[in-house]
Amino acid sequence: MKKQALNPYLPSWEYIPDGEPYVFDGRVYIYGSHDFYNGCVFCMGDYVCWSAPVDDLGNWRYEGVIYERNADPLNKEGKMCLYAPDVTVGPDGRYYLYYVLDKVSCVSVAVCDTPAGKYEFYGYVHYADGTKLGERQGDEPQFDPGVLTEGEKTYLYTGFCGRGDKSRTGAMCTVLDKDMLTIIEDTVFVVPGSETSAGSQYVGHAFFEAPSIRKKGDTYYFVYSSEVMHELCYATSKSPNKDFVYGGVIVSNCDLHIDSYKPADMPAALGANNHGSIIEINGEWYIFYHRHTNGTWYSRQGCAEKVTFNEDGSIQQAMMTSCGLNGGPLVGEGEYPAYLACNLFTDKPELYIGNKSYPKIAQDGRDGDEEVGYITDICEKTTMGFKSFDCQNVKKVAVTTRGYGNGYFEVKSAWDGAVLGTIAIDFTNVWERYEAEITIPDGVCDIYLTYQGGGNPQLKSFELIKG
Numbered sequence: 001m002k003k004q005a006l007n008p009y010l011p012s013w014e015y016i017p018d019g020e021p022y023v024f025d026g027r028v029y030i031y032g033s034h035d036f037y038n039g040c041v042f043c044m045g046d047y048v049c050w051s052a053p054v055d056d057l058g059n060w061r062y063e064g065v066i067y068e069r070n071a072d073p074l075n076k077e078g079k080m081c082l083y084a085p086d087v088t089v090g091p092d093g094r095y096y097l098y099y100v101l102d103k104v105s106c107v108s109v110a111v112c113d114t115p116a117g118k119y120e121f122y123g124y125v126h127y128a129d130g131t132k133l134g135e136r137q138g139d140e141p142q143f144d145p146g147v148l149t150e151g152e153k154t155y156l157y158t159g160f161c162g163r164g165d166k167s168r169t170g171a172m173c174t175v176l177d178k179d180m181l182t183i184i185e186d187t188v189f190v191v192p193g194s195e196t197s198a199g200s201q202y203v204g205h206a207f208f209e210a211p212s213i214r215k216k217g218d219t220y221y222f223v224y225s226s227e228v229m230h231e232l233c234y235a236t237s238k239s240p241n242k243d244f245v246y247g248g249v250i251v252s253n254c255d256l257h258i259d260s261y262k263p264a265d266m267p268a269a270l271g272a273n274n275h276g277s278i279i280e281i282n283g284e285w286y287i288f289y290h291r292h293t294n295g296t297w298y299s300r301q302g303c304a305e306k307v308t309f310n311e312d313g314s315i316q317q318a319m320m321t322s323c324g325l326n327g328g329p330l331v332g333e334g335e336y337p338a339y340l341a342c343n344l345f346t347d348k349p350e351l352y353i354g355n356k357s358y359p360k361i362a363q364d365g366r367d368g369d370e371e372v373g374y375i376t377d378i379c380e381k382t383t384m385g386f387k388s389f390d391c392q393n394v395k396k397v398a399v400t401t402r403g404y405g406n407g408y409f410e411v412k413s414a415w416d417g418a419v420l421g422t423i424a425i426d427f428t429n430v431w432e433r434y435e436a437e438i439t440i441p442d443g444v445c446d447i448y449l450t451y452q453g454g455g456n457p458q459l460k461s462f463e464l465i466k467g
């Protein structure tokens with residue numbers, strides 16, 4: 001049985017940000033960092049991998065740990081974190097994993113014969129004389145490698161440019177030999193950072209981090225996180241390491257700039273840093289990115305949305321949804337977990353996550369406990385949006401809540417739309433289900449719940465019930 005694909009696409013207790021998707025032998029593999037639920041910093045875990053059949057994107061399989069953090073000779077004690085990796089297939093047909101540890105400036109490489117087997121440490125990217133890239137006088141520190149192999153050359157894209165840091169120039173590209181380690185073309189800068197973007201087309205969207213590269217037809221798409229962090233932007237070129245032209249925003253993890261259902265400058269989810277890439281799966285293109293949970297920057301989860309290319313190759317910004325890889329709306333019947341909320345805001349929308357008392361997605365237990373996520377710290381006028389559902393003859397809606405909440409949920413099909421009905425809830429220390437007769441209009445429809453009342457209830461799920 002095919003499962004519906006959801007956002008986030010992995011189980012809600014898994015925290016894999018910085019996702020780089022690739023299709024190998026009929027399966028989509030996702031390579032990313034590994035955050036912890038309640039982690040105190042980014043990337044506290046070993047690299048793990050998940051995969052799904054290209055024609056069943058709701059059916060993800062855990063491939064296990066593919067690389068342990070202390071496998072790198074520089075990190076024998078495991079005190080450094082494995083930051084965002086990328087994978088490429090070398091000219092020898094083997095899979096090469098590129099990454100940078102959080103406290104060093106060089107690029108490490110590991111290798112494996114299969115996409116998701118046990119990767120083994122292989123070496124550091126270096127100049128012909130053996131000096132590591134990032135350690136030669138004048139080198140800028142290496143960060144967030146993105147890789148593309150063409151023939152015997154591998155293009156390595158790196159960089160991190162904080163606002164105000166004049167020591168950083170922009171995103172870099174360095175060409176490696178067929179051994180996947182030795183530099184054969186020196187580093188060039190391909191996209192400016194905020195300190196070098198003045199007067200360029202990149203102003204306001206200068207390179208921050210998360211370089212990633214894909215090729216579509218004869219065009220290279222350079223995907224990166226911009227200086228505002230929550231957005232993934234792109235630039236295009238006919239060449240892998242020069243002449244990139246700014247394209248636009250592909251996705252923002254707070255849906256900024258999207259003006260179809262809200263004002264463009266209104267954040268509709270809690271944003272923060274972002275990292276991912278585009279990929280073609282079964283003839284459709286998607287953007288993979290991550291969202292933020294638990295009121296912190298350190299518990300990020302992978303999401304994906306379909307992307308639309310215009311005739312000229314430009315990309316339309318994708319809206320955040322609850323059903324990204326599903327290829328269409330979710331079935332408008334049955335119980336859906338609240339952690340699928342793609343919109344979450346109060347009457348004072350916040351752009352960046354971090355306010356501990358703001359509503360958020362959380363889970364019970366500790367990292368690794370397979371506890372399904374829910375929304376906590378709901379306060380008066382909290383709105384939770386779920387997109388989209390194919391509804392026919394829905395006559396009742398139920399919610400399951402717990403906690404100190406004494407009020408009601410308004411049910412709507414637009415966050416600022418007419419109230420279709422209300423569901424009253426009460427204080428409870430266990431999950432309790434409440435239902436009301438509410439007709440949802442037939443057709444493809446979004447579900448919005450707005451809480452009105454006192455206290456701070458938690459929402460486990462909602463249910464669409466046919467008449």
Ligand code: FUB
Binds near residue numbers: 018083144209
């Ligand atoms: O995951 C750790 C760091 O956060 C990555 O290396 C960056 O791209 C950002 O997502």
